[in-house]
Amino acid sequence: MLLDGDQWRQHFDGYRQDAFRLEAQPASTMPREAENLARFLRGEPKPTEHNAAWHRRVKGFVATGRTIGRVRVVREPLTDYQRYQFAWGIPGNIAAGEDIRILDATEQDSGIPDQDWWTFDQSSVVHLNFRPDGTQINREPVDERAAECRELRRLAISNSAPFLEYANDHT
Numbered sequence: 160m161l162l163d164g165d166q167w168r169q170h171f172d173g174y175r176q177d178a179f180r181l182e183a184q185p186a187s188t189m190p191r192e193a194e195n196l197a198r199f200l201r202g203e204p205k206p207t208e209h210n211a212a213w214h215r216r217v218k219g220f221v222a223t224g225r226t227i228g229r230v231r232v233v234r235e236p237l238t239d240y241q242r243y244q245f246a247w248g249i250p251g252n253i254a255a256g257e258d259i260r261i262l263d264a265t266e267q268d269s270g271i272p273d274q275d276w277w278t279f280d281q282s283s284v285v286h287l288n289f290r291p292d293g294t295q296i297n298r299e300p301v302d303e304r305a306a307e308c309r310e311l312r313r314l315a316i317s318n319s320a321p322f323l324e325y326a327n328d329h330t
Contacts (some may be wrong), residue, residue, distance in 0.1 A: 162298040185238045232271060
């Protein structure tokens with residue numbers, strides 16, 4: 160079974176305590192981000208409502224006592240998409256209440272696979288599967304990987320730095 164559309168949103172929004180993403184994909188070609196990425200690459204200013212729908216969702220999660228966070232895996236030099244995330248995406252996500260950390264895998268293998276996934280309440284796992292060009296193919300529940308993903312989450316967090324700390328040291 161794959162999670163799409165309303166099923167995915169219900170699954171995501173239904174978590175009770177904790178949502179966590181391991182984000183290893185170096186680039187994303189999500190259609191809804193294409194125009195803003197192009198604007199960023201042209202050097203245009205960030206639109207005032209950039210990512211506002213996500214910020215409202217994160218604020219809603221936090222307001223109900225839930226946590227949400229991610230570890231973003233990078234290798235230098237950053238991809239255009241990662242530079243866009245660092246400049247336009249991540250700061251607003253943090254301001255909305257998301258805990259974002261950076262794991263720099265440029266010079267060391269942390270043992271973290273290049274598979275994006277979300278965990279919800281540390282028991283539900285959903286793989287985000289991508290084509291090589293960064294286009295998301297589907298979202299696949301793989302709850303049988305919950306114990307493995309809890310360990311990978313522990314490793315990712317222990318080998319990462321808070322976004323602002325990483326950004327201050329690498330910009």
